[in-house]
């Protein structure tokens with residue numbers, strides 16, 4: 001694949017990676033709007049393999065077409081661009097887990113995750129006209145961490161989370177999916193990792209200006225503080241709040257507190273399922 005320039009928007013700046021011929025699926029790590037993530041083992045090393053759903057026009061009607069559509073709705077393309085940009089700036093593994101590259105997922109793997117983890121073909125949202133197209137994935141360093149809802153929040157953890165988001169913002173990327181599940185905390189080292197660039201916006205962008213990005217970044221930093229204040233309601237934190245609104249004006253703070261209701265679900269531990277609930 002020829003080296004692509006950052007100014008060529010319609011390109012994957014991320015390079016392809018070859019999967020080892022022997023892959024062991026160790027566990028299902030989690031899912032989200034963009035796809036499914038697995039802990040895999042290759043050559044005696046663990047990795048996170050994120051397998052992406054397709055952007056299916058039949059499931060998401062919009063008048064955007066071509067590159068513009070991909071720029072806003074194709075999580076694989078969006079995550080590749082952001083990682084590509086970080087790599088070009090020499091920041092691979094510094095802000096997010098190390099990214100090894102993207103890969104087509106062999107049919108045998110698609111079949112294996114269907115049989116072992118119940119990820120049935122329809123769950124990939126594959127459009128009818130690309131029935132033969134392979135699922136695409138991105139290979140990452142494996143992070144042994146738990147989401148922010150499952151750990152006791154400290155001011156140091158909050159500081160690390162802020163620092164990671166700020167570092168991403170400094171290289172003209174908006175995360176786009178700030179939520180407790182997108183910060184993994186390694187408990188032994190109390191180290192925070194930011195993950196998931198599937199809803200990010202990376203400059204240069206097809207329709208978002210630098211000013212617009214900066215405005216959104218400011219809102220995103222505020223959303224993180226609102227998230228911290230919501231986490232204080234999590235019993236594990238016993239009401240201790242690490243949010244810091246000092247860098248924001250009164251009006252934005254007032255608006256964000258009013259909006260907190262709408263993002264509450266992103267910062268609260270999931271309810272136990274019907275099967276986990278203790279009978280009264």
Ligand SMILES: Nc1ncnc2c1ncn2[C@@H]1O[C@H](COP(=O)(O)OP(=O)(O)OP(=O)(O)O)[C@@H](O)[C@H]1O
Pocket residue numbers: 029030031032033034035036037048050097140141142143144145177179181182195196197198199
């Ligand atoms: N590098 C990694 N190491 C360990 N676990 C990971 C890694 N990347 C992702 N995960 C796990 O997989 C889950 C889903 O990953 P991710 O957030 O990237 O997917 P998504 O579909 O884009 O989610 P969202 O709905 O937030 O957009 C995470 O919440 C996390 O538990």
Ligand SMILES: [Mg+2]
Pocket residue numbers: 031032177181182196
């Ligand atoms: Mg996520």
